[in-house]
Amino acid sequence: MQRAExxxxxxxxxxxxxxxxxxxxxxxxxxxxDLVVKNPGIRYDVPILVEAANRGIPxxxxxxxxxxxxxxPIIAITGSNGKTTTTTLIGEMFSKSDLPSVVSGNIGKAxxxxxxxxxxxxxxxxxxSSFQLQGTVHFRPKIAVLLNIYxxxxxxxxxxxxxxxxxxxxxxxxxxxxxxxxxxxxDNLLALIPMLREKGIEVYTFSIQTPVEQxxxxxxxxxxxxxxxxxxxxxxxxxxxxxxxxxxxxxNALAAGTAALAAGVPLxxxxxxxxxxxxxxxxxxxxxxxxxxxxxNDSKATNPQAAIRAINSFSExxxxxxxxxxxxxxxxxxxxxLRQHAKAVVVLGESAERMKATALRxxxxxxxxxxxxxxxxxxxxxxxxxxxxxxxxxxxASWDMFPSFxxxxxxxxxxxHKL
Numbered sequence: 509m510q511r512a513e514x515x516x517x518x519x520x521x522x523x524x525x526x527x528x529x530x531x532x533x534x535x536x537x538x539x540x541x542d543l544v545v546k547n548p549g550i551r552y553d554v555p556i557l558v559e560a561a562n563r564g565i566p567x568x569x570x571x572x573x574x575x576x577x578x579x580x581p582i583i584a585i586t587g588s589n590g591k592t593t594t595t596t597l598i599g600e601m602f603s604k605s606d607l608p609s610v611v612s613g614n615i616g617k618a619x620x621x622x623x624x625x626x627x628x629x630x631x632x633x634x635x636x637s638s639f640q641l642q643g644t645v646h647f648r649p650k651i652a653v654l655l656n657i658y659x660x661x662x663x664x665x666x667x668x669x670x671x672x673x674x675x676x677x678x679x680x681x682x683x684x685x686x687x688x689x690x691x692x693x694x695d696n697l698l699a700l701i702p703m704l705r706e707k708g709i710e711v712y713t714f715s716i717q718t719p720v721e722q723x724x725x726x727x728x729x730x731x732x733x734x735x736x737x738x739x740x741x742x743x744x745x746x747x748x749x750x751x752x753x754x755x756x757x758x759x760n761a762l763a764a765g766t767a768a769l770a771a772g773v774p775l776x777x778x779x780x781x782x783x784x785x786x787x788x789x790x791x792x793x794x795x796x797x798x799x800x801x802x803x804x805n806d807s808k809a810t811n812p813q814a815a816i817r818a819i820n821s822f823s824e825x826x827x828x829x830x831x832x833x834x835x836x837x838x839x840x841x842x843x844x845x846l847r848q849h850a851k852a853v854v855v856l857g858e859s860a861e862r863m864k865a866t867a868l869r870x871x872x873x874x875x876x877x878x879x880x881x882x883x884x885x886x887x888x889x890x891x892x893x894x895x896x897x898x899x900x901x902x903x904x905a906s907w908d909m910f911p912s913f914x915x916x917x918x919x920x921x922x923x924x925h926k927l
Contacts, residue, residue, distance in 0.1 A: 587655025807917030832904030
């Protein structure tokens, strides 16, 4: 929001009787406050928030407020990786059915921007983050989808345990009649099942490795669905019919399908979306081929685990563009994927030197340090030969150089289209 827009908006709020302060956060503001609705990205150790906590003022995030304004059934999707793709897939599956739905959350429109216009029969499909979940008290999704939990955002949460607890707020208020959807390939999520069932929550799982009791799974090259109502599994389709590339995207597809089926979406709608959905912008997004070199934009890979998934998706030699905001993440997990798949590495941003050191430990000899995305594309092309892949998958947030991962990805695509 530009300064002129801020001032105009402030005047609108004042006209409605709101007390507005711009440019500072004096503690005296709290004299007028009964509830703090915190922007999820703002840390809890900001002085005025510390003071609010000391005064015992309740502090929530926007999804808590939005959830209290609607009786619509909510499907909430979270995880360290895959949230946006899974949320988008679920929305597409609903659109192919007769069930009304609206997609919201981190994926675009805030929940609070849509809830007042919803009928009680309209499903609210929403992507939620650990930042948002940490600020919930009564938030209760009808269907809660947890894709995975990896050590990330530790600079915000302070520890992996605190991060995990924030994610598990997803289930805090669920009970009889609600549904949890979990990744059966993650032991740390399977361990949650007894606790969830004790609360009366119906558990669905999905897997690309093993059959499940209730949900979608891959066995060999075929996808099956099993429900408690059926003694046998139903053969759904061949796994190769899922248009999205990569094992991790197959996980997302099965997660989305399992949640949609739990909500009553027909299996035909689920399969139709699998066969046609090409992905979301900035997540393993194919940009173009230039002289038989393929370019992929995976700017949404803002942590090492997301980058690993992308790098491991290719059988071709990969030139990887890495680096961004320095968060102190464990980069050693990148070494094996780089060793197995990377031909060369280009690094930039605050974490460039640590990314370079990681590539060296992985045995990569072709490494360049650059200062811009445009330069990264140029250097990556110089390393490439026919049938190579050039992959922007930074394994880091964008905020050291760009206002968002979207901006970073679009600059990458512009540079590629100028080749």
